[in-house]
Amino acid sequence: MKVLIVLAHPEPQSFNGSLFKVSINELKAQGHEVKTSDLYSMKWKSEIDREDFLSLSPDARLKPAFASGEAYATGNLTEDVKIEQEKLLWADAVLIHFPLWWYSMPAILKGWIERVFSMGFAYGLGEYNDKHFGNRYGEGPFVGKRAMLVVTIGGRKEHYSARGIAGPLDDLLFPINHGVLYYPGFDVLPSHVIYRTDKLDEVGFEREAEVLREKLRQLDTIEPIAYRPQNGGDYELPSLLLKPGLEEDNTSGFSLHVRKTREAECK
Amino acid sequence: MKVLIVLAHPEPQSFNGSLFKVSINELKAQGHEVKTSDLYSMKWKSEIDREDFLSLSPDARLKPAFASGEAYATGNLTEDVKIEQEKLLWADAVLIHFPLWWYSMPAILKGWIERVFSMGFAYGLGEYNDKHFGNRYGEGPFVGKRAMLVVTIGGRKEHYSARGIAGPLDDLLFPINHGVLYYPGFDVLPSHVIYRTDKLDEVGFEREAEVLREKLRQLDTIEPIAYRPQNGGDYELPSLLLKPGLEEDNTSGFSLHVRKTREAECK
Numbered sequence: 001m002k003v004l005i006v007l008a009h010p011e012p013q014s015f016n017g018s019l020f021k022v023s024i025n026e027l028k029a030q031g032h033e034v035k036t037s038d039l040y041s042m043k044w045k046s047e048i049d050r051e052d053f054l055s056l057s058p059d060a061r062l063k064p065a066f067a068s069g070e071a072y073a074t075g076n077l078t079e080d081v082k083i084e085q086e087k088l089l090w091a092d093a094v095l096i097h098f099p100l101w102w103y104s105m106p107a108i109l110k111g112w113i114e115r116v117f118s119m120g121f122a123y124g125l126g127e128y129n130d131k132h133f134g135n136r137y138g139e140g141p142f143v144g145k146r147a148m149l150v151v152t153i154g155g156r157k158e159h160y161s162a163r164g165i166a167g168p169l170d171d172l173l174f175p176i177n178h179g180v181l182y183y184p185g186f187d188v189l190p191s192h193v194i195y196r197t198d199k200l201d202e203v204g205f206e207r208e209a210e211v212l213r214e215k216l217r218q219l220d221t222i223e224p225i226a227y228r229p230q231n232g233g234d235y236e237l238p239s240l241l242l243k244p245g246l247e248e249d250n251t252s253g254f255s256l257h258v259r260k261t262r263e264a265e266c267k
Numbered sequence: 268m269k270v271l272i273v274l275a276h277p278e279p280q281s282f283n284g285s286l287f288k289v290s291i292n293e294l295k296a297q298g299h300e301v302k303t304s305d306l307y308s309m310k311w312k313s314e315i316d317r318e319d320f321l322s323l324s325p326d327a328r329l330k331p332a333f334a335s336g337e338a339y340a341t342g343n344l345t346e347d348v349k350i351e352q353e354k355l356l357w358a359d360a361v362l363i364h365f366p367l368w369w370y371s372m373p374a375i376l377k378g379w380i381e382r383v384f385s386m387g388f389a390y391g392l393g394e395y396n397d398k399h400f401g402n403r404y405g406e407g408p409f410v411g412k413r414a415m416l417v418v419t420i421g422g423r424k425e426h427y428s429a430r431g432i433a434g435p436l437d438d439l440l441f442p443i444n445h446g447v448l449y450y451p452g453f454d455v456l457p458s459h460v461i462y463r464t465d466k467l468d469e470v471g472f473e474r475e476a477e478v479l480r481e482k483l484r485q486l487d488t489i490e491p492i493a494y495r496p497q498n499g500g501d502y503e504l505p506s507l508l509l510k511p512g513l514e515e516d517n518t519s520g521f522s523l524h525v526r527k528t529r530e531a532e533c534k
Binding site: 064 | 281311314329375381421428432439441442
């Protein structure tokens with residue numbers, strides 16, 4: 001496989017920086033091709049702004065989404081963005097390594113999404129009408145590609161469990177896994193998470209590195225999260241409300257949008 | 268009241284830029300004192316990195332949280348961060364205006380949180396032991412201050428409803444409202460949300476501006492979201508799991524951490 005590995009951490013010697021190297025080395029050792037985007041070392045520009053759209057008239061009102069669509073269609077995106085888009089098109093799988101900061105991804109990684117996932121490239125594709133609301137959530141340009149978050153967390157696992165005070169980690173990551181990755185068509189693998197990284201010594205790091213290596217050996221066979229495709233029959237149109245009766249166990253919130261395993265298997 | 272208004276949008280002429288001016292003017296008209304942080308026009312630096320910690324030895328490993336704690340304690344944070352911290356200490360209420368991009372806040376705003384909410388300033392306070400896990404979630408430096416998100420969304424309200432495909436908006440905003448604002452002690456008001464902003468003409472804008480003005484007239488009396496305080500008796504220690512029996516209506520996910528109104532009233 002061709003694998004793009006993205007890293008968002010400012011310190012090469014950090015737990016994240018070290019784990020990034022583990023992923024690179026393990027995937028290469030398995031014979032995969034690897035490209036990387038080490039955002040901090042690339043000095044990635046985080047803010048989407050007027051400088052991203054050089055062909056926009058100086059007195060025109062900047063509408064970032066539409067400006068990105070125009071610049072993508074006319075080949076006028078900046079070089080740094082074009083290079084990242086090429087990597088995404090090249091990759092069969094994308095790993096995204098980051099520390100959970102304030103219950104989400106680091107700003108620099110959010111800025112990578114905002115600038116690289118241009119309209120026309122990552123979204124805004126397909127017909128938009130009352131019977132088909134775009135090729136999104138399970139359709140889109142990245143269909144057939146896999147994506148997985150590799151997340152480090154300073155806190156304790158219990159605090160991120162079903163009844164933990166921070167909220168369930170799968171829910172905290174839902175806006176990324178479902179909203180950023182599944183939306184343009186990725187098959188999203190369950191996130192690889194390591195807790196209490198501040199407390200891990202070298203032995204602990206090596207243990208976690210081996211767990212990650214073992215996971216990476218199954219990168220092409222891990223079952224993706226069973227999110228419901230927008231155009232797969234589970235949603236009313238054009239409201240995009242989940243059809244009555246599809247929920248199970250009185251679930252509410254984000255988990256409504258994941259099929260139970262058995263239901264997924266039986267389709 | 269003293270109100271800090273934060274804006275994260277690159278275009279002054281945008282819906283967000285115009286709404287920001289509505290907030291400033293309305294609050295001043297009511298006799299409030301107003302300070303602003305218009306992040307794009309300030310050219311806010313989004314990435315927390317080594318440049319933030321000038322007293323860190325060049326060969327020392329950068330641990331962002333600990334470096335921020337050290338720099339805060341010794342007065343060595345950068346001037347731009349110190350200025351924002353002063354504004355937060357000054358304010359009785361904080362409004363944060365932003366467009367929902369990829370189901371979360373813009374990168375530049377995430378970077379404001381990461382750089383301004385230093386350890387020792389916004390978190391890491393109070394005792395950490397098996398009976399008290401810090402002053403967080405309802406305690407902390409911002410107790411007595413109010414915060415409210417003012418969020419614009421291009422999409423349709425139904426898509427963000429309880430059964431909508433994007434997930435319920437309150438859940439999408441939970442990592443910000445609960446994880447970023449309630450965590451250091453803010454009373455978090457229900458978010459003020461405007462949908463389909465791309466479709467609104469001037470009449471539509473003026474209508475929404477008036478709805479916001481009306482909301483701002485009640486800024487000091489709106490009932491905050493009834494999040495459960497970490498140290499208020501609802502959680503086991505040190506696991507910080509919600510105690511058995513406190514959930515209602517088989518709720519799961521983030522909504523576990525909000526008291527039902529009647530329960531909140533009866534305390």
